[in-house]
Amino acid sequence: MYRELAQMADQIEISPARGPVIGRIRPPGSKSITNRALVCAALAEGVSQLVAALASEDTRVMIDSLCRLGISIDEDSAGSRLVVQGCGGKIPAASADLYVANSGTSMRFLTALAALGHGEFRLDGTGRMRERPISDLLDGLHQLGVRADGESTGCPPVVVHAAGLPGGTARIRGDVSSQFLSGLLMAAPHAQQPIKLIVDGPLVSQPYVRLTLGVMRSFGVHVPDRDLAALSVPLGRYTARIYEVEPDATAASYFFAAAAITGGKVTVEGLSRDSAQGDVAFCDRLTKMGCQVASDSNSIAITGPASGQRLRGIDVDMNAISDTVQTLSTVALFADGPTTITGVAHIRHKETDRIGNLAIELRKLGATVDELLDGLRITPGPLHAARIETYLDHRMAMSLALAGLRVPGIVILDPNCTEKTYPRFFDDLKSLVES
Numbered sequence: 105m106y107r108e109l110a111q112m113a114d115q116i117e118i119s120p121a122r123g124p125v126i127g128r129i130r131p132p133g134s135k136s137i138t139n140r141a142l143v144c145a146a147l148a149e150g151v152s153q154l155v156a157a158l159a160s161e162d163t164r165v166m167i168d169s170l171c172r173l174g175i176s177i178d179e180d181s182a183g184s185r186l187v188v189q190g191c192g193g194k195i196p197a198a199s200a201d202l203y204v205a206n207s208g209t210s211m212r213f214l215t216a217l218a219a220l221g222h223g224e225f226r227l228d229g230t231g232r233m234r235e236r237p238i239s240d241l242l243d244g245l246h247q248l249g250v251r252a253d254g255e256s257t258g259c260p261p262v263v264v265h266a267a268g269l270p271g272g273t274a275r276i277r278g279d280v281s282s283q284f285l286s287g288l289l290m291a292a293p294h295a296q297q298p299i300k301l302i303v304d305g306p307l308v309s310q311p312y313v314r315l316t317l318g319v320m321r322s323f324g325v326h327v328p329d330r331d332l333a334a335l336s337v338p339l340g341r342y343t344a345r346i347y348e349v350e351p352d353a354t355a356a357s358y359f360f361a362a363a364a365i366t367g368g369k370v371t372v373e374g375l376s377r378d379s380a381q382g383d384v385a386f387c388d389r390l391t392k393m394g395c396q397v398a399s400d401s402n403s404i405a406i407t408g409p410a411s412g413q414r415l416r417g418i419d420v421d422m423n424a425i426s427d428t429v430q431t432l433s434t435v436a437l438f439a440d441g442p443t444t445i446t447g448v449a450h451i452r453h454k455e456t457d458r459i460g461n462l463a464i465e466l467r468k469l470g471a472t473v474d475e476l477l478d479g480l481r482i483t484p485g486p487l488h489a490a491r492i493e494t495y496l497d498h499r500m501a502m503s504l505a506l507a508g509l510r511v512p513g514i515v516i517l518d519p520n521c522t523e524k525t526y527p528r529f530f531d532d533l534k535s536l537v538e539s
Contacts, residue, residue, distance in 0.1 A: 105190045112436040115491075116519045116530060117363035118508025124408065125509065127539040129532060131372065133184065133349035133355050134381060137527045139166050143217060143290045143345050144323040146232055148190035150344030152323075156159050157349045161524045162207040167272030169202040169214050173221070175262045190344050193294030195221030195266075204494065206230045206455055206524070209283055212241055216287035218264040219250040228261035232496060235259055236453055241284040246273035248299060250287075253322050271297030278307030278333075280450055285335075286316040288328060288410060292337035293325045298331060303333045308450045311424050312380020318380045338448050350374055355526050357431045360387060360406040360504050364415060364435050366509055370536065371405040392418045393439060395480045415439040422479070423447030430462055430503035433482055437471055437507060442483040449478035455524075456495035465492050465504055467524030469511070489513025498524040505530070509537065 138158040143166075145152035158164065159182060165185070167177050174196025175448035176189035195218070202218075204210040206229055215238065218225040228234075239258030246252065249270030254262045269291060276284055285301060287369040292299040307313065310332055317329050324343035327335055351374040363370040376382055377399045387397045387404060393415045396407040409415055417439040422429050426448045436443035463480055464475040468490040489512060494501040498521050510513030522529045 106506065107263060110331045114518060114520070116516045117204065118284045118505050118516065120512055121366050121509045121537050123366070124337035125362045125366045125370060125537050126368045127482060127536045128358050128371040128373055130374050132526060132528070133357070133406060133533070135160060135162050136209070136312060136315060136381065137319060137416050138163050138348050139213060139338050140269040140319040141349060142166050142170060142186070142188065142289065143213050144319055144342050145190055145344065145347070145407055146170050146223045147217075147290070147294060148323055148342035150190055150345045152344040153346045154186040154188065154190045155184075155346065155348045157184050157186050158352065158525070160527055161205060162209060165204045165207050165211045166214070167312065169204060169210060172200040172202055173197045173218070190342065190351040193220060193341065197221065198223035198367060200225050202227045204229045204233065206227070206233050208236055208281070208454070211236070211238065211262075211279040212283040212287040212289065212439065213283065215252065215264060216243060216245065216291040217253065219245055219266050219269045220291055222268060223266060225266060226261060227264070232455060234495070237280055237484055238262060240449070241287060244276040244284065244288055248272050248522050269295040271295035271299045273300045273302065275302045275304050277305055278303040279305050280308070280453060282307060282312045283310040283471065289313075289316055289337060290320060293340040294444065298339055299396050300334065300336045303330055307332055308387045308423055308476040309382070309426055310471070313509070315380050315382070321331040337479070349381060352525070353383035356404070356426045357383060357386045357527070358506060358533070360390060361431050361435050362509060362533070362536065363501075364390050364393065364408045364507055365405045365438050367408040367411060369405060369407040371403050374523070375400050375404050376401050378406065383424050383425045383428055386431065389418065389420055389422075389432055389437070392420070393435065396425050417441035417443040417484075420445045421447035426451050427499065431506070433480070434506050435463060436482040437466065437469060437484055438486060439484055442481055444479065444480040444481045446476065448537055455497040456500065458497070458499070461493070461495050461497075462500065465490075465500065468492065469507055480498045487511045491517060494518050494521050496521050496528065497520045502526065502529050
């Protein structure tokens with residue numbers, strides 16, 4: 105399906121599919137769930153097992169950081185079964201230097217987690233991480249009695265001068281990243297006093313907050329969630345357990361998109377429409393574009409338009425499922441009419457500027473793209489070969505590679521950036537297309 109063009113696969117050319125892509129696949133474990141479960145298991149009393157966990161760069165830096173904080177974590181040779189010796193909410197290390205690469209999830213969650221300790225903890229990452237905002241989280245910690253300092257730019261590196269998490273009430277902006285709120289929520293049960301978190305303004309990516317609360321419940325901490333704008337977290341203790349991580353719904357979007365683009369049928373196993381992962385709603389967007397969806401308790405299947413029919417452009421607010429913006433944008437290249445995506449201004453602060461840089465790459469392929477304040481408008485045009493920059497962004501590589509299933513000469517630069525969340529993506533895509 106593809107051929108490596110240089111040693112160490114520093115670029116990959118995608119070969120068009122010979123026909124509709126038809127097959128079944130099970131993506132690796134959810135990154136979002138794995139990292140949340142790692143935090144809750146680390147804080148729990150007793151020994152937890154995480155089954156079918158994701159093994160990737162983002163989860164490796166989380167595991168490494170937790171170990172540096174004194175948490176014992178053992179893993180099998182594949183890294184998919186993790187045994188976590190919980191600390192009962194008491195961080196063992198008196199100090200630590202934590203390197204999280206470009207894992208925003210790890211930076212935000214660990215900054216809040218470190219506040220439970222007693223000592224000085226420094227968190228840093230890549231050059232891009234030093235451009236990603238964290239001041240809203242630090243302000244929230246300050247309101248809860250924690251001294252935590254970032255750079256004058258409001259970005260990492262961060263130093264947490266911890267003496268436990270006093271607690272109280274904090275107001276936190278919700279329009280940059282829901283991970284600020286999620287990080288505080290997971291640390292809150294082990295504060296010295298109950299914590300109330302009030303969200304100022306709109307909260308982006310709300311399904312991820314509900315996902316956080318769901319994982320917390322699985323480990324024994326229940327937070328009333330009728331109103332995500334005001335969450336009161338009782339004092340409590342996480343309880344160790346055996347926890348199975350379901351497949352990653354965002355990763356599944358690439359294979360659903362492959363069916364849409366080629367007029368095929370792809371079944372993703374291990375997911376259902378009842379998944380706690382909000383990104384399963386990507387299927388609804390494909391339905392509006394002309395695909396069919398079928399599901400049962402353990403699978404979701406997408407069937408693309410039949411021969412002679414075309415996908416259609418749509419207008420869609422993707423605030424709740426913003427990690428799939430790049431995937432839908434690639435599908436939009438093959439639609440009849442423009443697609444307008446809104447509600448995602450915050451994705452400019454992800455691994456790369458996922459509006460501006462995505463627009464650049466879509467234009468290379470032949471589309472007309474207008475940047476909006478909170479999204480982009482994609483008008484399809486005659487598509488052609490292109491060399492796609494990935495900006496060290498795993499989702500840029502995986503999403504735009506799908507265009508190569510229909511368009512000859514699509515070259516993905518730095519495909520190894522998919523190590524961040526899906527190390528075997530190109531192998532799995534090849535296996536599915538050639539099955």
